[in-house]
Amino acid sequence: MPSRPRIYLAGPDVFLPDALAIGARKKALCARYGFEGLFPLDETAAADPGGLPLDRVIFRSCVAMLRRADLGIVHLTPFRGPSADPGTVFELGMLLGLGKPVFGYTNLATDLIERVQRAEPVTRAADSRDWIDGDGLTVEDFGNADNLMIDAALAEQGHPIVRIAAPADRFRALAGFERCLQQAAAQFRLNA
């Protein structure tokens, strides 16, 4: 049997108390669609050379998995603010730099601009189309789910970020993840 394409599973899932269970569910879904899932926490212990601080061990382990992956699925649900988890965004960028296809989902359906407006005073000068936040900085208003670099990175590959509204279960809901698997399976010509 040929080896299955490997998917790096990026997301704030690693911060959940049941992270390993979520990772197991994601990997089972990957297998159902013909892929192998690589969950960030899986190889941390094995990567420890001894004597290195844990954060550096985790970083090296994740980077090795990113390099080994054939593609990525990034979980972009907003995290401690209006935007996605920065660790996940870093990994999205790294996968792009490595030339690997990336698929992404968020479990909030809202635009970035709506979430910023809800979080702080956002104003617009009468003679301007630009929204300005409390620090005087422009707020993007392109109808995107997040910063344009995130949305465009996925849209330019032909599969815009999947938005599924599941706010109450936003860190665990997997419908958007499964939609990404379907997109990836179509691109990799695999049959579920």
Place this chain on the structure above:
Amino acid sequence: MPSRPRIYLAGPDVFLPDALAIGARKKALCARYGFEGLFPLDETAAADPGGLPLDRVIFRSCVAMLRRADLGIVHLTPFRGPSADPGTVFELGMLLGLGKPVFGYTNLATDLIERVQRAEPVTRAADSRDWIDGDGLTVEDFGNADNLMIDAALAEQGHPIVRIAAPADRFRALAGFERCLQQAAAQFRLNA
């Protein structure tokens, strides 16, 4: 004269009302240290093929500049929450994936954990070393300025994120930026 190494200037600076002036100051400092600065907004207009939405034009322009750059300096001052601007974090990841050296600075000296604790209730179970946020997610506590992927990406290259406390002028202060230029000049064996 040999061409000067090109630095991609990532940061939330692009959202400032005086973004172009800040970009000009950064490029002048780059020149003083023997580099050429590439500011994200500089080439957007020239990159417009016509008929493409502005966000996609900006993305393509930035990606082309990231590929052309020899190194990056990323401005990681926290932005709309406890972490750095996600566009900048994406670009940090992309530069890493492209194998280019990256230097970084923040104008807040605090650890990530301190900022999360200030923003929301963070608790610790009596039998655990882990901090838990209001959503039940673990908060990293490695003494880092931001998510470990960001700090470690720089530290692993031998130049940890430069932290300079300039909270009142945090989106414009350039002392940390200049320190990054000095690090880069030393690595590229240039004389200011």
